[in-house]
Amino acid sequence: MVHCIGIKSTHFSEKLNSEIQPLVPLEIKIESIKLVGIAQIPQIVYITSKGRCSTFLSKAKFLNCLLCFLQIKQRHFSKIISYNFQTYGININAENSKYFIVYSEIHAFLERYNRAALEKLEVELTAVSSVVRNPIKGTVAEVNNLGCSCPDMVYRHNVCKHQIATHLYLQSNGWGSLAEYLQQNTGKKWEEKLLAMAEVAKYDLGI
Numbered sequence: 250m251v252h253c254i255g256i257k258s259t260h261f262s263e264k265l266n267s268e269i270q271p272l273v274p275l276e277i278k279i280e281s282i283k284l285v286g287i288a289q290i291p292q293i294v295y296i297t298s299k300g301r302c303s304t305f306l307s308k309a310k311f312l313n314c315l316l317c318f319l320q321i322k323q324r325h326f327s328k329i330i331s332y333n334f335q336t337y338g339i340n341i342n343a344e345n346s347k348y349f350i351v352y353s354e355i356h357a358f359l360e361r362y363n364r365a366a367l368e369k370l371e372v373e374l375t376a377v378s379s380v381v382r383n384p385i386k387g388t389v390a391e392v393n394n395l396g397c398s399c400p401d402m403v404y405r406h407n408v409c410k411h412q413i414a415t416h417l418y419l420q421s422n423g424w425g426s427l428a429e430y431l432q433q434n435t436g437k438k439w440e441e442k443l444l445a446m447a448e449v450a451k452y453d454l455g456i
Contacts, residue, residue, distance in 0.1 A: 275367075276363075277293075278296045289308075325426075330342045337352065364410045368384075380392075396412070
């Protein structure tokens with residue numbers, strides 16, 4: 250039997266940097282998002298400490314952001330077929346259902362997605378949750394199936410940067426969503442994963 254509260258991946262910062270590239274290399278407050286030109290390229294208009302700016306996102310990047318948002322909100326969400334911009338938000342056609350995201354919600358998500366990349370959050374998995382540390386601000390938050398312990402989630406009810414970091418960390422390790430990860434944390438399969446994680450940690454430490 251393997252007894253372990255949590256194993257931190259010392260490679261997390263490298264993986265996070267490769268998985269989450271900032272949309273903008275500064276903190277942003279998004280004013281609007283729209284599709285531009287015949288090619289319908291997503292464009293965000295935002296405010297930074299240096300003024301008002303705009304940036305084009307690749308279609309693949311924007312689609313991945315939408316997918317990340319929906320997978321956090323809808324635990325068993327898998328694939329986006331198409332999306333289109335409406336007056337008040339974005340209509341999304343999925344394999345077996347349809348979703349509508351109001352602009353204020355996707356604006357908030359993209360701001361936090363950008364922040365998660367800028368702050369290089371560190372994720373540590375436990376048997377019942379993930380612990381997310383912010384090395385820049387020195388703060389700690391816990392993410393579980395109910396949400397996150399941070400004020401952004403508790404009081405504003407937004408998908409927070411800690412949930413985003415946790416979700417993408419699990420995705421990069423092939424463990425799906427947090428719910429899927431927690432369902433697999435018992436029995437022989439879980440012990441094998443912990444042993445594999447321990448081997449990675451030992452390699453990182455040169456043991």
